[in-house]
Amino acid sequence: MPPVEISKDVYWVGAVDWNLRDFHGYSVDRGSTYNAFLVKDRKITLFDTVKQGFKAELLHRIHRIIDPSTIDYLVVNHVEMDHSGSLPELVEVVKPERIFCSGAGKKGLLAHFHQENWPYEVVKTGDSISLGRRTVQFIETRMLHWPDSMFSYIPEDRLLISSDAFGQHWATTERFDDEVDQALLLGHAAKYYANILLPYSNLVQKLLSQVKEMDLKVDMIAPDHGLIWRGNPGRILECYDEWSQQRSKGRAVVAYDTMWHSTEMMARAILDGLVEGGVGVELFDLATNHRSDIMTAVLDAGALVLGSSTLNNGMLPRMADLLHYMKGLRPANKIGAAFGSYGWSGEAVRLINATMEEIKFEVVDPGISVQYVPAEDDLQKCVELGHKVAHALKGGSGEGQQLE
Numbered sequence: 402m403p404p405v406e407i408s409k410d411v412y413w414v415g416a417v418d419w420n421l422r423d424f425h426g427y428s429v430d431r432g433s434t435y436n437a438f439l440v441k442d443r444k445i446t447l448f449d450t451v452k453q454g455f456k457a458e459l460l461h462r463i464h465r466i467i468d469p470s471t472i473d474y475l476v477v478n479h480v481e482m483d484h485s486g487s488l489p490e491l492v493e494v495v496k497p498e499r500i501f502c503s504g505a506g507k508k509g510l511l512a513h514f515h516q517e518n519w520p521y522e523v524v525k526t527g528d529s530i531s532l533g534r535r536t537v538q539f540i541e542t543r544m545l546h547w548p549d550s551m552f553s554y555i556p557e558d559r560l561l562i563s564s565d566a567f568g569q570h571w572a573t574t575e576r577f578d579d580e581v582d583q584a585l586l587l588g589h590a591a592k593y594y595a596n597i598l599l600p601y602s603n604l605v606q607k608l609l610s611q612v613k614e615m616d617l618k619v620d621m622i623a624p625d626h627g628l629i630w631r632g633n634p635g636r637i638l639e640c641y642d643e644w645s646q647q648r649s650k651g652r653a654v655v656a657y658d659t660m661w662h663s664t665e666m667m668a669r670a671i672l673d674g675l676v677e678g679g680v681g682v683e684l685f686d687l688a689t690n691h692r693s694d695i696m697t698a699v700l701d702a703g704a705l706v707l708g709s710s711t712l713n714n715g716m717l718p719r720m721a722d723l724l725h726y727m728k729g730l731r732p733a734n735k736i737g738a739a740f741g742s743y744g745w746s747g748e749a750v751r752l753i754n755a756t757m758e759e760i761k762f763e764v765v766d767p768g769i770s771v772q773y774v775p776a777e778d779d780l781q782k783c784v785e786l787g788h789k790v791a792h793a794l795k796g797g798s799g800e801g802q803q804l805e
């Protein structure tokens with residue numbers, strides 16, 4: 402793929418990782434891109450680099466525009482290895498006059514690459530540099546999602562280079578949001594938010610207010626992964642506003658793992674009760690669904706009903722995996738309930754409830770445990786649990802929760 406001129410003398414020169422399938426536990430089933438942006442001005446500047454192994458692809462694209470050794474400045478908006486892995490080799494080739502990064506960025510670069518002699522220049526929110534015709538304004542975005550993260554804003558191009566924020570893990574030949582299927586695009590953006598930025602939702606709210614106060618004129622938002630937002634860049638800001646508020650859309654997720662289908666029978670009966678209660682439901686068998694797809698559904702859900710058989714005095718390993726992952730992502734404003742079958746000890750429901758309480762879900766029922774195989778009256782109790790959760794989701798309990 403050739404470089405793409407996204408604005409006059411501003412080029413996408415990144416790399417496309419078609420074969421990536423896992424991003425530290427997030428299933429990237431359609432690959433990803435590592436976006437880097439080259440600005441041709443009096444000071445030629447490269448914003449971000451790419452993952453180690455993609456250096457040749459990056460340099461090849463830059464070569465089609467300029468000799469890479471003529472680059473003056475490198476800007477490191479984010480230290481994580483998917484954007485800095487090729488930095489040491491780039492520094493060798495480019496011999497930059499300056500490497501701009503945040504204070505935490507400098508610490509992070511030193512801790513990754515142990516190069517005391519690189520020409521670091523630390524910048525903070527409000528600092529700007531001149532590239533010639535253009536200026537670059539820096540906006541620190543600490544903990545979105547690393548301490549070092551920052552945005553670079555070029556007012557002359559009305560371009561916000563937004564690091565990981567507003568990205569999607571999606572490998573495509575297209576570079577702009579208005580060139581792809583909109584439902585797929587927003588699905589990838591939602592999955593990215595749910596699996597990377599969700600724990601920092603309060604900071605996202607603050608950042609959105611800050612950007613509003615700064616009254617930045619933005620025609621284009623260029624994240625470090627996926628498609629560039631140019632058609633209506635306000636749309637992804639609106640999505641982030643909505644997702645970071647974590648308001649329930651009145652939907653439920655039922656997720657379960659099952660040994661001999663008893664817990665599965667219970668899951669389907671609970672789903673029936675939820676649907677009878679007027680709630681839209683997504684049902685996931687953990688044997689066939691990835692944790693990161695379930696988290697995407699959790700983004701819109703107000704209720705989670707989680708089930709596991711008991712195995713060796715605990716829950717099944719895939720449910721433990723989901724709960725561990727979910728706990729780290731800290732979804733807020735959820736109600737919960739648990740269910741599961743057992744043979745003789747039956748700890749799973751209690752353990753699921755305990756973890757849901759740790760995540761600060763409002764557990765609206767002690768849960769249902771059934772020995773071995775549910776009888777008809779057990780399944781009826783599961784339907785009633787679905788009714789109860791639906792009622793609570795619609796405001797029947799959970800006062801003080803942001804439930805709609």
Ligand code: FEO
Pocket residue numbers: 479481482483484546547565625626
């Ligand atoms: Fe795309 Fe936080 O790295």
